[in-house]
Amino acid sequence: MSAGIELENVCCDFGTFRAVDNANVSIKPGEFFSFLGPSGCGKTTILRMVSGFIEPTEGAIKIGGKDVKGTRPNQRPTALIFQNLALFPLMPIWENIAFGLEVRGVDKATRRKKADDLLKLVDLPGAADKMVSQLSGGQKQRVAIARALAVEPSVMLLDEPLSALDLKLRQHMRAELRAIQKRTGVTFIYITHDQGEALAMSDRVGVMSQGRIQQIAVPRDIYDNPVNGFVASFVGENNIFEGDVGPVSAGMAGLSSPHGAFRARIAPEAQGKALKLYVRPEHTTLSKTAAAENSVEMEVTEVAFEGAFISVHGVAAGGKRLSAEVKNDGITVVPGVGEKVFASFDAARALLLPDANVRA
């Protein structure tokens, strides 16, 4: 039923501009795979190649092991859900959902039954005879999903389907989508520029920048073990230090920076490159006295209450901006503005990373 997808050295050029550069990824049947990246990085272009609206300039795309070169969109086992949903305005909801069945010559009674079943699946019973204009954003979203599921695609392609919804609904629909995917077992390729969405929903995430896939990993690894500075910065905040990297031993290396000597983890493939040290604010702790290592003195400039945690911003010597997140647990002492504190981090939580993988 569900199919795997392989992109092999896929490139896509628009004139002289290379929108997708040498993409290689193997998506397993039934996997929820997300492409995450900033606007213009080539996410939609990848989806359009998989669905057949554009052909790759180079490389091959395989769906269920078969090369789909030259296969028209209506003959591919994929269904695409657009950012603006693209529901048919002249058809009632049930006809929207049953459109793909009508195209396949399914009789009306069966179509109606299937549409009703799918409306139940997406938790929207009773909407069958309404018109598109009578539904809310979240309801339209569900109809678009039901319409795509109706043709029993092997692969669902979703292009930022939640971006038009408000925050609350978006979070609700995340869980909903994930549940529908688990229930149907269909392979999902999901596109988003929202890192929270990608990390929360996906089995694996591919992070993209400027047409290149930077890293493919499970969400946890994307966040905790980013392969470069772009990935580290795109999925979260960082305190960043520049300096000279010392000799490597047991996966750790020193960094001598204007702010002092630090020690951090280093990946084997990063060795020999220009590196910076990245550490997340939630792994940065504040104390009155310096820690044994990886400690920088700073003056607190701003304390922002965020609810579950408190964001403390400060400047170190040379105007270096640093931040730390303090848990709002009622025990940890939160420094006040103007106070001098030491920001410290565990060497195992800090990473020495190269910049993004981009064209020279």
Add this chain to the structure above:
Amino acid sequence: MLDWLSPEAATALMLSLRVSLVATLASLPVGVLVAYALARGRFVGHGLLNGLVHLPLILPPVVTGYLLLLTFGRQGWIGASLWDWFGFTFAFRWTGAALAAAVMAFPLLVRAIRLAIEAVDPKLEEAASTLGASRLVVFGTVTLPLILPGIIAGAVLAFAKAMGEFGATITFVANIPGETQTLPTAIYAFLQVPGGDGAALRLVAVSVAVAMAALALSEWLARRVARRIAGR
């Protein structure tokens, strides 16, 4: 109903209606096709086709009529073959008047339909095609219903233009009562003879009435379609 019109005037009116209706209906499918090609197609000769369609709008009608005569006249390069092979000719026949009217109205028809097609979100068509619909099915089930108001507007505009066509008609098929004498050419003919003013004036009143009726009909149709599209 038409007894206050002279027999010639009544004939001219009926002929004009027939010519305009045939011109509109016959050019409609071609107009939709050309409009779709211009709106959605990317091909060599796109600009040329666009220019060709709009030519009658820019050229003096007499020139268009003369070009039609050169092409479709008995000695014209298409007209001669039509006559030799099928014994059919547009020259000095009401069908010629319909051809002239269709050519003159074509830019207006194509323009209205093209605007309607361009207003359709291409994502709707793409969505239909990922759901398994071939291009033809996509056009029939998604695009066509959405552009129906545009097609109606274009057809009414073309009909009105055809009713009023004068220059190309009189140049191509002359002004033969009962065969090619339409409302405008009849008014012109009445004005050429002494004492024809009264007859001309009555025909003018008829033209105004027909134009108003066409407008009212198109408004009514457009409103009906709009209501259907809004889903009521």
